[in-house]
Amino acid sequence: MNPDPAKLSLGNFLVGEGLDPLQAPAMFTKWMEAGAWAVELYEPEMLATADARTTITYDGKPQSVINFCSYNYLGLANHPEVIAAAHDALTTHGLGACGSPMLSGMTDLHRELERKMAKFLGREDAMLFNSGFGGALGTISGLLRKSDVAVLDNRSHLSLRDGATLSRCRAEKFEHNDPASLAVSLGRNMGKRQLVVIEGIYSMDGDFGNLEKLITVAEEHGASVFIDEAHSTLACGEHGRGAAEKFGVEDRVRLTYGTFSKAFGALGGFVAGSKETLRYLRFYAHPYVYSCALPPVVVAGILQALEIGQSQPELRTKLWENADYFHRQLRGLGIDTGNSTTYVMPLVIGDRERMYRLGHELRARGLWVAPVDYPAVPNDRICFRACVTALHTRADLDEALNILEDTLVPNLIAQNA
Ligand SMILES: Cc1ncc(COP(=O)(O)O)c(C=O)c1O
CATH class of the missing domain: 3.40.640.10 (Type I PLP-dependent aspartate aminotransferase-like (Major domain))
Incomplete structure (x- = not known):
């Protein structure tokens, strides 16, 4: 049997295969190799602090990104x-x-x-x-x-x-x-x-x-x-x-x-x-x-x-102002953020292959959001996750929104057509 790699997920490799538990299942290895282009989005190296703008490795080179991945909600990691x-x-x-x-x-x-x-x-x-x-x-x-x-x-x-x-x-x-x-x-x-x-x-x-x-x-x-x-x-x-x-x-x-x-x-x-x-x-x-x-x-x-x-309660105020602003703007763009009402926001794509393809586009454009795949979310809710922080300036948020408008929005329109 040679199942379509696009139809597999991490849920398919939980059964012990072969005689040696130290040997990864052969199908898993094949699946990973076939999906290497997508897996590349995981475990990027961060080359600076978890600031609103930071540098990560992408495509073998340092890439400046607006950071919506770190949980540095109040900016205390680099205070x-x-x-x-x-x-x-x-x-x-x-x-x-x-x-x-x-x-x-x-x-x-x-x-x-x-x-x-x-x-x-x-x-x-x-x-x-x-x-x-x-x-x-x-x-x-x-x-x-x-x-x-x-x-x-x-x-x-x-x-x-x-x-x-x-x-x-x-x-x-x-x-x-x-x-x-x-x-x-x-x-x-x-x-x-x-x-x-x-x-x-x-x-x-x-x-x-x-x-x-x-x-x-x-x-x-x-x-x-x-x-x-x-x-x-x-x-x-x-x-x-x-x-x-x-x-x-x-x-x-x-x-x-x-x-x-x-x-x-x-x-x-x-x-x-x-x-x-x-x-x-x-x-x-x-x-x-x-x-x-x-x-x-x-x-x-x-x-x-x-x-x-x-x-400094004003840090919390800033965090929530940023989150509210980003939510409002995302809604305006027609991006599905599920039931989120906080600074943690899924940007729902729904289709695995499209999510990874868009993930590369976003990273190449300098926007760092986390790919979230099944089983972390249900298969039809595959998404990016964006974490807004108190460190983001209005310019950071607006630049991110522009990138999302150029990349995600045309794809969502195509998907719904
Ligand atoms: C709800 C929840 N509980 C527990 C944890 C584990 O926390 P830590 O990453 O600090 O180990 C996480 C991590 O993201 C989480 O989201």
Whole structure:
């Protein structure tokens, strides 16, 4: 059998083939070779900071681009005070933490960040993970047990789904943001301990979680709630406490999780909640106990980013003004941004081959957006993802819109004709 490579996706190569698990499936290798022109758009090398304009490698050469790929929502990754704080910590604390936080990797800087995150979020305590992915996976798998049920939105991030798999609990799904569907899922397992897992902002669709309504359904069923605020912490809510703050539900949620890799412009994850729960989790979250702590230089940078994020709310205002402007203009051009109402925007193309072809055109024209293929999004929603930041000037946004108008719009018209 020699299936049409255009009809295959990553979902087709999950079955073990041949006798050697270390050997990639032959069909996968062939598929990759046939699609090398498309795969070229992945893993570009960034040659400068994650600024609104940066330089990446394209076609073997440095290419100046307007950057809509980095999660540097508030511009803190390259903020001079953040860089200076990291420099200082490099001198005082060296490069790495050199151990798990449990045994030797905890420093005074880590403790300070725990305290400041707990205070910022109005929780008793906070703990830090060396990646956001590990934080989500470690928290879910550290708290849920085999007899429990994780009830996940069907657009949940893989770190959450993998956490449920690792805990060996029962995993139920409900239709994205749909309270009636959540009620049905919860109703199936009444009498068991259930954890509803939702997100502040969904990372591919850029829409808010339907927090108020979903939390109400969870409460009616006696279920607990976990909110992933990876994309919303520091960037959303009047004080930056995320979507839970924006929608006034903070007091109804006992555990908040987020990452330092987005609005903080750094790396790592955190979870904040009661002292008792976190004391338990510190011993049962494997990515916490059995993995090296965040480098102190990164922690020092995050501490400064937190300070700026709290004292300069105008950065959030700028981010949201930019997002609103970009949304309005995209709508005017007839570009489908799905249900996004935030700074994370899918630009839906729908057809894989067209998306990759356009991806090359955009990159050659100096616009850097991320290709998003199945299974990250459904096959008919294949898209580019654009992340607007507070660093983008009106000129950056307008130039990007001009490029999109020249490249995407004629293709969308042709597709709909
Ligand atoms: C919703 C969500 N949760 C968790 C993560 C994992 O975070 P990190 O990239 O910091 O490991 C991501 C990453 O993009 C995410 O989008």
